[in-house]
Structures are given as C-alpha cells and as structure tokens.
Amino acid sequence: MSDVLLQSLITGITIGSAYALVGLGFAIIFNVSDVVNFAQGEFVMVGAMSAVSLLAVGTPFVLALFLALIVVVCIGLILEKFAIEPAKSATVVSTIIITIGASIFLRGLALLIWGKDFHSLPAFSGETPIHLGSATITPQSLWVMGITAILVYLVHLFFNRTITGKALLACSANPIAASLIGIPVKRMMLFAYGLSALLGGAAGVLIAPIAFTSYDAGMMLGLKGFAAAILGGLGNPMGAVAGGVLLGVLESLGAGLISSGYKDAIAFVILLLVLFFKPQGFFGRAGEERV
Amino acid sequence: MKRSLKALVAGFALLCSVNVAQAADIKIGTFLAVTGPASFLGDPELKTLQMYVDKINSEGGVIGKKLKLIHYDTGANPKKAVNFAKRLIKKDRVDVIVGASTSGTTMAVIPIVQKAKIPFISMAGSVKIIEPVKKWVFKTPHTDKMAARKIFLDMNKRGIKKVGLISGSGGFGKSGRSQVLALASEYGLTITADESYGKKDTDMTAQLSKIRATNPDAILNFGFGSGPAIVTKNVRQLGIKLPIYQSHGVASKKYIKLAGSAAEGVRLPAASLLVASKLPGSHPQKKVIQAYKSSFEAKHGPVSTFGGHAYDALYLAVEAIKRAGTVNKAKVRDEIEKTKNFLGAGGIFNMSKRDHLGLGLDAFKMLEIKNGDWSIVE
Structure with a gap:
C-alpha cells in the first residue's frame, strides 16, 4: 500500500505542478483586473502545439521550446491588445465573456492549423525511470516540478521585490490612484497577460511529453487550473500554486487509494466543501472589498 | 406588383423542381x-x-x-x-x-x-x-466481446492466469470492461484489479501501481483515444515488465506513434485491414x-x-x-x-x-x- 501512496504522491505533484502554473496565470490576471481569463487553458495548448510544430520543421529542441513560449506570449499580448483593451469600459462579466470567446476562437484556430490528432513532445532528458524504493519517477516529472518551482519563485520575487511587480499590484488595488501616481495601467495590463501566457505556455511544453496534447487539451487543464486558483483563493498567486499541487495530489490519491472511477469527483467535492466553508479559499483574504 | 407575383410563382416552380430532383436521390x-x-x-x-x-x-x-x-x-x-x-x-x-x-x-x-x-x-x-x-x-x-475472447485465447496460449484490468470510462471502455469481467472465468482467468480512467486523464500511474500491487501476469487495457497510449507509457515508466494487451480500439498507427518505444511487444486483436500487405495471397478478403x-x-x-x-x-x-x-x-x-x-x-x-x-x-x-x-x- 505504501508504494501506491508514494507513487500517487509523485504523480499528483507532477500533474499538480502543471495545474499550479495554470492557476498562477489565472491569479495574476485576476489580481490586476478582477477578470477570470478563461483563455488560460488555451495558452497551455498553444505552447505545446507550437513546440510540436517547430520540432517537426527541424528546429533544435531547446530553441523550439523558447520560440514556442514566445509564440504564446505574443498571443497573450494580442489577446489583451485587440480583445480586452478595446473593451476596457465593459463590466468584469463582459470581459470574462470576451475571454471565453477568445478561448473558443483559439481552440477553433488550433483545430484548423493542427488538426484533430493527439501530438506528443519528446521528453527533455530521456525516459529511463528513476527508482525510489518501489515507486518510480520519470526525469520529465523532475523537470516539471523543478521548472515550476523556479518559475513560481521568480514570480514571487517579481511581485515582492521589483518596482514593476509592485506597480502591478497597485493597479489591482486601485487603478485610478495607480494611474494618478504615474503607473501606466494599460501597459501593466498588457504585461500581466504576457506573463500569464508565458506561464501557461511553460506548463504546456512541460506537460506535453507526459500527457500529450491536442487542440482541445487546454479545456481540461484550464478548468483544473481554475479550480486550483479557487482552492487557493483567487487573487493570491502563491495560494493558486498551493491549490494546484493540492488538487493534483488529491486526484491522484483518490485514484490510487479510493477508486479511479471517482477521481475527478473526489477533487471537485473537496473544492465544493472549501467553497462552502471557506469561500475565500485556503489562502484568500477574507471579506476583502475594493471601494 | 404583377412582376413580383410572377417572380414569386417562378421561384416557387423552381423550388418545386429542385425538390423533385432531390426526391429521386437515395x-x-x-x-x-x-x-x-x-x-x-x-x-x-x-x-x-x-x-x-x-x-x-x-x-x-x-x-x-x-x-x-x-x-x-x-x-x-x-x-x-x-x-x-x-x-x-x-x-x-x-x-x-x-x-x-x-x-x-x-x-x-x-x-x-x-x-x-x-x-x-x-x-x-x-x-x-x-x-x-x-x-x-x-x-x-x-464487438468488444469478440475482442475479449480473442485476447483471452491468446492469454491461455501464453499461460497467463491473472489479469489486471484498466479501462476507459467512456462507452467503449465500460462495455469492454463488462465483457472482460463476464467472460474471464470461462477461460480460467482471474481479474485481480479493475481500474478505470477518464476520457481526458493525463496520467494513470496511480491506478497502475495499484494494479501492480495485486501481482497480475498481464495488464489488459480497454479504451480508445489518447488513454491507452498514456497507459502503455505509464506501465513502462513504472518499470512494470508484464505483457500488455490492448483492445481493437487502438488499432491505428497513431497509437504506436504516441506510445513510442513503450508500445513494443504490446498485443492486440485487430481487423485484417491493418496488416493488408502481410496477408497471404489466398486470403479471401485480400x-x-x-x-x-x-x-x-x-x-x-x-x-x-x-x-x-x-x-x-x-x-x-x-x-x-x-x-x-x-x-x-x-x-x-x-x-x-x-x-x-x-x-x-x-x-x-x-x-x-x-x-x-x-x-x-x-x-x-x-x-x-x-x-x-x-x-x-x-
């Protein structure tokens, strides 16, 4: 039984890391604009798909990954510039609907460009599993966990130690006051979307060797990332990360210890319970009201 | 007014003629x-x-x-x-x-x-x-029933007695699962584990390590889409060396491509079409x-x-x-x-x-x- 437990934990943390990156993207945009960006999952898909295509035309592996991330960031920026910004006087709900539209559009576009097949990326460094007692861990899992940890730490540093990061937080607290003290709010929004897209794209290329990718792969990852962000408390970036890892581990433990048929149900029941008893999420600030 | 009426009549006639032409089609x-x-x-x-x-x-x-x-x-x-x-x-x-x-x-x-x-x-x-x-x-x-029988016959030949089952939660996987459970005893086989996974699941190692703990002689996967490829990869990632059986649901080259080297040695029942060029010339369907x-x-x-x-x-x-x-x-x-x-x-x-x-x-x-x-x- 203990090896099932250990294996479930390893799997859970790996998948949870991807959820965490997606959830982090949700949290950043929510922080700046109170908008839940439902195209976040599509960033993940576009990242993985671009990398697959770039590899197919013979781009060297590392370069392909970086170019794929650049493609995703560009899409994030375009989304903000041409869909979100023109609607800046719209209500939050309207903006959320715009992001849903963008997500459907991106999915459709991906269907046209890449077709309906599943695609796979090669693992970053071989597929020979490493044994930990009776459980095993693939090198790719280590990559996923490692790079996620680094990215999360960098985002943390960014928000707490840099002027740009603090300016971004200021925009979320009060956009009018922020613009009065000379923060370019528009550019900050653009920046937030670029950063979220980058994190989503990174999740995409990291997870593709394990989970494959297809034009509609973003839907599921987007939903799970959203659940992660809710679990951790929307608007708290580190909460979203913790929520993501927690969700991944819960799912995996549910599958390994209780029943694989109820895996998703277990994760979502826990999400519901959290929303009932702690609606602000595990790490959200209670009763926060922006005036 | 008169002209428009004429046009209307003409249009109606045209519509009728189109309908007639269509009605003649099967x-x-x-x-x-x-x-x-x-x-x-x-x-x-x-x-x-x-x-x-x-x-x-x-x-x-x-x-x-x-x-x-x-x-x-x-x-x-x-x-x-x-x-x-x-x-x-x-x-x-x-x-x-x-x-x-x-x-x-x-x-x-x-x-x-x-x-x-x-x-x-x-x-x-x-x-x-x-x-x-x-x-x-x-x-x-x-049918999945035929696939299960074909797989079980092959298992009998290889001396496999205990089978760990993992199936997709879609209609195909569920139906295959019930056939496997119903037919296993007829072929003297025990099903040691009965696990499942969702249509869009990305990792099945948790279920597979649970299966491994039940000590089967082979792993049987009923499902289609990306699931079986992930199962195949995960089995090898976990270092499980047991024979893998897949259903006819994965009978396409895409499965081999997705699962990569992990697919080596996997057995599955499939229609002759898949191996058309390898069929003997006397084969009636050739x-x-x-x-x-x-x-x-x-x-x-x-x-x-x-x-x-x-x-x-x-x-x-x-x-x-x-x-x-x-x-x-x-x-x-x-x-x-x-x-x-x-x-x-x-x-x-x-x-x-x-x-x-x-x-x-x-x-x-x-x-x-x-x-x-x-x-x-x-």
Missing part, C-alpha cells in the same frame, strides 16, 4: 464524431463515406438513382447524436442511416430509429448494440482490403480499420438496396438481414435474424507491435 444519413475525443474514428469514416458515395455515383449510382450523403458532426456527444438522428429522420427524410462512430452515440439513438422504423447500420464497437437483437439496428465493427487501402491512401494518407467499418456499412446498405430494388425501408431492412458472404474490410459478413453483425472470431487477427509496426502472431 438519401443516406450519417452522424459521426468528426471532431472531439473520437475524431480518429469519425474522420476516416466520413472520408470513406464521401469517397465511395462519389465513386458509386460516378459509376451510375444504385438502382438508377444517385446517392446523396447527409452528414452531421456529433463530436462524440450522445445528446447531439439524438438531435441529429431526429433531424435526419424527420427533416431530411433519409432512406437509411449509416453512422455513429461511438457506442455512446449509437445507444442513444437506438430508441429513435426503432420507433421511426428506419434501417440503421452503426460503426461502433459495443456488443450491446446488437445483443439483444434490435429489429432495425445493425453494425459492422467487431482483394477487397487492398482495393480499399490503396484508394483511401491515395487520397487521405495512412488507412485505419475505422474507415473500413464505414466502407462495410455503406456497402451493406447499398447491396441491400440493390437486392431489394427499392428504398422501401422494411424491404431494405430485410435484405440487410439476409446478407450472406459479403466480403468487407472487417471480415466476411453472414447476417441472420439472430445475428445483426455476422462476423466470426476469425475476422480478428492477433497482432504484436514489433519495431514500430504490426506483426501477425499465430
């Missing part, structure tokens, strides 16, 4: 999962139907009439399938339905076609579609299979067995209409049921009142994946 309705998780079924199926409808029309059609294909995309969603089936029957007034890529969509529309009394040939796997026999429902693919394969590949790239099911479904319907000499639904249905020695892509069909599929176990070949390609065991 309308074949189809609804397939061309997008969504089962697109790898629906896509080659639709391409096959379109290709052969065009071919039949260019050769003069059937009983002096042209075929007209009316298609809707279900995305493997049973609710949509129900709506489209109703539309095909009530609005498009089709003569026969060949369609439904998945067992879920097929089962959902069965009550409708039974009520409307229209011949329906499904391209989905589950044995539940034809057992118990439904008057108006036929199917062309091999000619049909080669012809289908070369015309599909000339136009659309590598062939999969799923398109073959569409070929069989279309020609079963066309042959029945030819023999009936009419599109009268009851007569066409009777003729489909009387199909004897029809050489299809999936095997040799011999239907009867009690068998609305008409394939024997010999329609399956046991294959093993070697060096990234199929090879025939036996």
Whole structure:
C-alpha cells in the first residue's frame, strides 16, 4: 500500500505542478483586473502545439521550446491588445465573456492549423525511470516540478521585490490612484497577460511529453487550473500554486487509494466543501472589498 | 406588383423542381464524431463515406438513382447524436442511416430509429448494440466481446492466469470492461484489479501501481483515444515488465506513434485491414482490403480499420438496396438481414435474424507491435 501512496504522491505533484502554473496565470490576471481569463487553458495548448510544430520543421529542441513560449506570449499580448483593451469600459462579466470567446476562437484556430490528432513532445532528458524504493519517477516529472518551482519563485520575487511587480499590484488595488501616481495601467495590463501566457505556455511544453496534447487539451487543464486558483483563493498567486499541487495530489490519491472511477469527483467535492466553508479559499483574504 | 407575383410563382416552380430532383436521390444519413475525443474514428469514416458515395455515383449510382450523403458532426456527444438522428429522420427524410462512430452515440439513438422504423447500420464497437437483437439496428465493427475472447485465447496460449484490468470510462471502455469481467472465468482467468480512467486523464500511474500491487501476469487495457497510449507509457515508466494487451480500439498507427518505444511487444486483436500487405495471397478478403487501402491512401494518407467499418456499412446498405430494388425501408431492412458472404474490410459478413453483425472470431487477427509496426502472431 505504501508504494501506491508514494507513487500517487509523485504523480499528483507532477500533474499538480502543471495545474499550479495554470492557476498562477489565472491569479495574476485576476489580481490586476478582477477578470477570470478563461483563455488560460488555451495558452497551455498553444505552447505545446507550437513546440510540436517547430520540432517537426527541424528546429533544435531547446530553441523550439523558447520560440514556442514566445509564440504564446505574443498571443497573450494580442489577446489583451485587440480583445480586452478595446473593451476596457465593459463590466468584469463582459470581459470574462470576451475571454471565453477568445478561448473558443483559439481552440477553433488550433483545430484548423493542427488538426484533430493527439501530438506528443519528446521528453527533455530521456525516459529511463528513476527508482525510489518501489515507486518510480520519470526525469520529465523532475523537470516539471523543478521548472515550476523556479518559475513560481521568480514570480514571487517579481511581485515582492521589483518596482514593476509592485506597480502591478497597485493597479489591482486601485487603478485610478495607480494611474494618478504615474503607473501606466494599460501597459501593466498588457504585461500581466504576457506573463500569464508565458506561464501557461511553460506548463504546456512541460506537460506535453507526459500527457500529450491536442487542440482541445487546454479545456481540461484550464478548468483544473481554475479550480486550483479557487482552492487557493483567487487573487493570491502563491495560494493558486498551493491549490494546484493540492488538487493534483488529491486526484491522484483518490485514484490510487479510493477508486479511479471517482477521481475527478473526489477533487471537485473537496473544492465544493472549501467553497462552502471557506469561500475565500485556503489562502484568500477574507471579506476583502475594493471601494 | 404583377412582376413580383410572377417572380414569386417562378421561384416557387423552381423550388418545386429542385425538390423533385432531390426526391429521386437515395438519401443516406450519417452522424459521426468528426471532431472531439473520437475524431480518429469519425474522420476516416466520413472520408470513406464521401469517397465511395462519389465513386458509386460516378459509376451510375444504385438502382438508377444517385446517392446523396447527409452528414452531421456529433463530436462524440450522445445528446447531439439524438438531435441529429431526429433531424435526419424527420427533416431530411433519409432512406437509411449509416453512422455513429461511438457506442455512446449509437445507444442513444437506438430508441429513435426503432420507433421511426428506419434501417440503421452503426460503426461502433459495443456488443450491446446488437445483443439483444434490435429489429432495425445493425453494425459492422467487431464487438468488444469478440475482442475479449480473442485476447483471452491468446492469454491461455501464453499461460497467463491473472489479469489486471484498466479501462476507459467512456462507452467503449465500460462495455469492454463488462465483457472482460463476464467472460474471464470461462477461460480460467482471474481479474485481480479493475481500474478505470477518464476520457481526458493525463496520467494513470496511480491506478497502475495499484494494479501492480495485486501481482497480475498481464495488464489488459480497454479504451480508445489518447488513454491507452498514456497507459502503455505509464506501465513502462513504472518499470512494470508484464505483457500488455490492448483492445481493437487502438488499432491505428497513431497509437504506436504516441506510445513510442513503450508500445513494443504490446498485443492486440485487430481487423485484417491493418496488416493488408502481410496477408497471404489466398486470403479471401485480400482483394477487397487492398482495393480499399490503396484508394483511401491515395487520397487521405495512412488507412485505419475505422474507415473500413464505414466502407462495410455503406456497402451493406447499398447491396441491400440493390437486392431489394427499392428504398422501401422494411424491404431494405430485410435484405440487410439476409446478407450472406459479403466480403468487407472487417471480415466476411453472414447476417441472420439472430445475428445483426455476422462476423466470426476469425475476422480478428492477433497482432504484436514489433519495431514500430504490426506483426501477425499465430
């Protein structure tokens, strides 16, 4: 039984890391604009798909990954510039609907460009599993966990130690006051979307060797990332990360210890319970009201 | 005013004449999962139907009439399938339905076609579609029951006694699972574990380590789409060296491509179409299979067995209409049921009142994946 437990934990943390990156993207945009960006999952898909295509035309592996991330960031920026910004006087709900539209559009576009097949990326460094007692861990899992940890730490540093990061937080607290003290709010929004897209794209290329990718792969990852962000408390970036890892581990433990048929149900029941008893999420600030 | 009235009359006349021309066609309705998780079924199926409808029309059609294909995309969603089936029957007034890529969509529309009394040939796997026999429902693919029997026979030969089962939670996986559980004891096999995974799950190592803890002799996976490829990779990642059996649901090169080197040594039952070039010249199906394969590949790239099911479904319907000499639904249905020695892509069909599929176990070949390609065991 203990090896099932250990294996479930390893799997859970790996998948949870991807959820965490997606959830982090949700949290950043929510922080700046109170908008839940439902195209976040599509960033993940576009990242993985671009990398697959770039590899197919013979781009060297590392370069392909970086170019794929650049493609995703560009899409994030375009989304903000041409869909979100023109609607800046719209209500939050309207903006959320715009992001849903963008997500459907991106999915459709991906269907046209890449077709309906599943695609796979090669693992970053071989597929020979490493044994930990009776459980095993693939090198790719280590990559996923490692790079996620680094990215999360960098985002943390960014928000707490840099002027740009603090300016971004200021925009979320009060956009009018922020613009009065000379923060370019528009550019900050653009920046937030670029950063979220980058994190989503990174999740995409990291997870593709394990989970494959297809034009509609973003839907599921987007939903799970959203659940992660809710679990951790929307608007708290580190909460979203913790929520993501927690969700991944819960799912995996549910599958390994209780029943694989109820895996998703277990994760979502826990999400519901959290929303009932702690609606602000595990790490959200209670009763926060922006005036 | 007068002129507009004239135009209206002319327009109405034109409309009528178009209607008349359409009524003369034989309308074949189809609804397939061309997008969504089962697109790898629906896509080659639709391409096959379109290709052969065009071919039949260019050769003069059937009983002096042209075929007209009316298609809707279900995305493997049973609710949509129900709506489209109703539309095909009530609005498009089709003569026969060949369609439904998945067992879920097929089962959902069965009550409708039974009520409307229209011949329906499904391209989905589950044995539940034809057992118990439904008057108006036929199917062309091999059943999961046959696949389970074929796999168990091979397990008996290899001396495997205990099987760890993992299946997809979709219609195909569920139905396969129940067949495996029902038939295992007949072949002296014990099922040590019975796990499942969701359609879009990305990792099955938790379920597989649970299976490993039950000490089986082999792992059997029933499912289609990306799931079986992930299962295959995960098994090898966990360092499990047991033989892996897959169902006919993964019988396409895409599975080998996705699972990569982990697929080596995996065994599965599949239609002869997959190994067309490796069949002996004396094989009765060889000619049909080669012809289908070369015309599909000339136009659309590598062939999969799923398109073959569409070929069989279309020609079963066309042959029945030819023999009936009419599109009268009851007569066409009777003729489909009387199909004897029809050489299809999936095997040799011999239907009867009690068998609305008409394939024997010999329609399956046991294959093993070697060096990234199929090879025939036996």
